[in-house]
Amino acid sequence: MSKIGKAPITIPAGVTASVDGQTVTVKGPKGALEVNVVEEIGVTLDNGTVLFAPRGETNRHRAMWGLSRTLVANLVEGVTKGFEKKLEISGVGYRAAVQGKNLNLALGYSHDVIYSIPEGIQIVTPKPTEIVVSGIDRQKVGQVAAEIREFRGPEPYKGKGVKYAGEFIFRKEGKKK
Template sequence: MSRIGKRPVELPSGVEANVSGQTVEVKGPKGARSFTFTDDVTLEVADNAITVTPRGKSKRARQQWGMSRTTVANLVQGVTNGFKKELEIQGVGYRAQLQGNVLKLNLGLSHDVDFTVPEGVTVTCPKQTEIVVEGNDEQLVGQVAANIRDWRRPEPYKGKGIRYKGEYIFRKEGKKK
């Protein structure tokens, strides 16, 4: 039995869910999201909750059960609260600024990095050394944050680079004479 899969996903007030075949569509205050599931699970909406049950006892059905329930929970959370990733920039002269739909990063390279923000995600820069990525799709928010971080990952000697807020970077000792 999947401990995650057997729990129903509660629908908060203001959120609607429709299931047609293997597609679930969730609408809420932050927008609408939909997802098509495999034929290994069955989705039902009843009593302001979505329940996911496996079809059969095969290994694949049991694997898809918990993953499908988590995906539904992420859809519901995305349309109610949304998802947010915060990045910090550390380094002398490293900074970011938003110009329209383009994030300009000055990261000590020979050129400025122009990162075009994709559709469905909002990026803000409250300070020159902070970047906030928000949206209702958890996968897209995480991927955009990871793409921004990849331009200058934090290095272990001085700690310079782009890191997630609260991320611990293991520091190494430099060469000794």
């Protein structure tokens, strides 16, 4: 039995949810999102709460039960509060700046890396060595942050590169004589 899946999702004030077959749509102050729930899970909307129930007893049914509930809970949280990921840049001369709809990154290459910001995502650079990615879709925010980090991931010897805020980089010792 899924501990996550059996917990109901309460819809807060100012947010509307609707279930149409396997599609759950959530609208709130920050926008609207929708997700298609897999066929193995039944979804019902009852008095401001969304309930999930598996339609069978296989391992896949139980796995999809918790996943489906979490996906809809992320929609509700996204349209009310939103999500954000912070990235830190460390290295001499490494910096970031937002120019219009592009993020301009100087990461030690012979050229600047220009990343076009996707729809529904906001990127802010409070400092030249800090990037804040925010939006209402949790998957999109995480994907954009991962793509930015991928341009120059943190290296283990000096710790230079782009890393998530609070991420621990395992440091290695250099060569010895």
